[in-house]
Amino acid sequence: MKMTFRWFGSNEEKIQLADIRQIPGVTGIVGMIMDIPAGEVWPVDRIKALRKEVEDSGLTLKVIESVNIHDDIKIGKPTRDKYIENYKTTIRNLASQGIEVICYNFMPVFDWLKTDLVYHLPDGSNTMAFFKKDVIDSPEELIAAVENSSEGFTLPGWEPERLAQVKTLFAEYINVDEEKLRENFKYFMEAIIPTCEEAGVKMAIHPDDPPFSIFNLPRIVKNREDLDWIVSAVDSPSNGITFCTGSIGTDPNNDIYELIATYTKRDRIPFAHIRNIKFLSSEDYYESAHLSKEGSFDMYKVMKAFHDNGFSGYARPDHGRMIWGETGRPGYGLYDRALGITYLHGLWEALEKSKK
Secondary structure (H helix, E strand, O other), rough: OOEEEEOOOOOOOOOOOHHHHHOOEEEEEEEEEOOOOOOOOHHHHHHHHHHHHHOOOEEEEEEEEEEOHHHOOOOOOOOOOHHHHHHHHHHHHHHHHOOOOEEEOOOOOOOOOOOOEEEEEOOOOOEEEEEEHHOOOHHHHHHHHHHHHOOOOOOOOOOOHHHOOHHHHHHHOOOHHHHHHHHHHHHHHHHHHHHHHHHOOOEEEEOOOOOOOOOOOOOOOOOHHHHHHHHHHHHHHHEEEEHHHHOOOOOOOOHHHHHHHHHHHHHOOOOEEOOOOEEEEOOOOOOOOOHHHHHHOOOHHHHHHHOOOOOOEEOOOOOOOOOOOOOOOOOOHHHHHHHHHHHHHHHHHHHHHHHH
């Protein structure tokens, strides 16, 4: 397991690379370039500059999250081939700078959804939470509510230039059901996977967040059946999964321990997001501290499923609470993610030593 930390870039972050470098066991950054719109090519010089900045701090840059997919690809419009060619060029450009894994999603309109970005916990910390009854009927009102709680930061997957066209986007997705979205996903993957294989890059799809339909939008990465279909639709080691415990695990019907074991054993998890959540009901939850007793997942069993089945990919602690008076991009503070990393490393070390 190679532990990493998501960082949004020096122009988008309060957190400094020097701070991340001090977290024990963190060897790399999960990077992104936020100001390149979906569908445009990532220029080599921008990637090279990001890599240099990261490496000058003593860290590595091997994972990118995310290279967003243009909606024309997901919808299946005639213009998709142009954007697919751009994506292939971006893959080659990233590979030329040592990138090994690209995390992405195939969710229509919204890349993820929480209904409360500053849910207050009894200990004085705050976190992100989802309450199904609080999903606002109007997408425009939902976007405004999220933006008002974002502490002034652009949230990944909620880029303003894209969501400004939300009414148009919903109209264009009106005839896209799960079957059609699967068809468009397969078309996209059949086009790019040969490029990935040539370049030595693994695509790692992120599960739907949440793993059920919102606003009647289709979802195709929500359970075991979907994951089985995805890895077999284009059967290649370059077609992998970003296994996010805190996304696919929010459906209590998904056995995350069994899923981790299955796809780790098949070498289809090049990247993992490892965090805990606390269920308040079968549909409502908040993002807890990483410790098992703080949430609903047995984090020892999570790490054991990765460890015992040979996980050697990249991982990050995903989200954290805001603690100790820290403010910033919801879910992406420094302190609680650093605590989570230390806890996950402790579990991993115990597993390593127990097998000797």
